[in-house]
Amino acid sequence: MAKLRKLGYVWYARIRLATNSGQTERCINLKTKRRQEAVKRLAEVNVYEDIIKEGEDISFSWMNPEGATQIVDMTLRESFDVYLKFRSEDVNSPLRLSSYQIFELSFNRILKYISGETKVSVLNQSDIEALKTALVKAKYSRATVNISLRNLRSWFGEAKATGQIKTELNIKQIPKKEARPIYIRNSDFEKILNVVDPYLRRVFIFYHGCGARLREPFDADLDGNFLVIPASRSKNGKERELFLTEDQIVTYLEMKEKTHVEHSSGAPNRKTYHYRHYSKAFQQACTKIGLQGRKFHSLRHTA
Numbered sequence: 665m666a667k668l669r670k671l672g673y674v675w676y677a678r679i680r681l682a683t684n685s686g687q688t689e690r691c692i693n694l695k696t697k698r699r700q701e702a703v704k705r706l707a708e709v710n711v712y713e714d715i716i717k718e719g720e721d722i723s724f725s726w727m728n729p730e731g732a733t734q735i736v737d738m739t740l741r742e743s744f745d746v747y748l749k750f751r752s753e754d755v756n757s758p759l760r761l762s763s764y765q766i767f768e769l770s771f772n773r774i775l776k777y778i779s780g781e782t783k784v785s786v787l788n789q790s791d792i793e794a795l796k797t798a799l800v801k802a803k804y805s806r807a808t809v810n811i812s813l814r815n816l817r818s819w820f821g822e823a824k825a826t827g828q829i830k831t832e833l834n835i836k837q838i839p840k841k842e843a844r845p846i847y848i849r850n851s852d853f854e855k856i857l858n859v860v861d862p863y864l865r866r867v868f869i870f871y872h873g874c875g876a877r878l879r880e881p882f883d884a885d886l887d888g889n890f891l892v893i894p895a896s897r898s899k900n901g902k903e904r905e906l907f908l909t910e911d912q913i914v915t916y917l918e919m920k921e922k923t924h925v926e927h928s929s930g931a932p933n934r935k936t937y938h939y940r941h942y943s944k945a946f947q948q949a950c951t952k953i954g955l956q957g958r959k960f961h962s963l964r965h966t967a
Contacts, residue, residue: 666692666709668702673756675702677709681717690716690827695726695750708733721785721827740787741780743828744771747819760896770815773799784828792833800838810837845965848958853966855953856946863922864945870915871963874906878960881916882925882939891916
């Protein structure tokens, strides 16, 4: 009979398995911090204990969107969906919306080259190598390929832990070239400022001076002279503070009034800019002065 086991804050059901080399165990995540709920879910696990020991794959009611326990050999598409649901509802570290969207994009990209109807249990190393080759041939950047492989590896860890797949897969990222910061010379920056309107001039000077990423000012709060970017909106998941001069604060407040973040479906006469407008305007200015190989993010590198 399966037993309860607590790992960190979460309860698991532990099943002992006999193998040729002795005894091992399989831990099934009950996905709850509450012992009372864990006891109920343990009872459900015990109903299926014998067939679990025989090697059958079980998707319990708390593991899938249907809310019903199933004996399944999931397809890759189904497994990706279950994984995203699991990660978004993880009581210990739920995915942020931005991270969820990155996973979703990665999985959709992978499903272009591995059929979503492929059974998870039959995936093998040759499928992984073929995926790498296809992504590279499709001319995705190395960074994009590696993000896809990293997210696939994360999925594989959970799929292996939940018994969806027994094959070991070696999901290595491809070698990447060292990305060097791309700076903007002062003389080129002056040329850029000379071909934009006064408002964009102030915006570019703001980013050039404080080193913020494109969207960060619109997710941040002003605390005295510090722009505080919350951990939930920071790229590395940690709160950041940027010091602003008095002139930068004036520009920041102006930008907050004149900028929106989300697209609006019913405001054709909106008098504010979408925040990505600044990146597009910067690229247009670079084109006007004949400056190549520079992106809006170069302002951050130069700060």
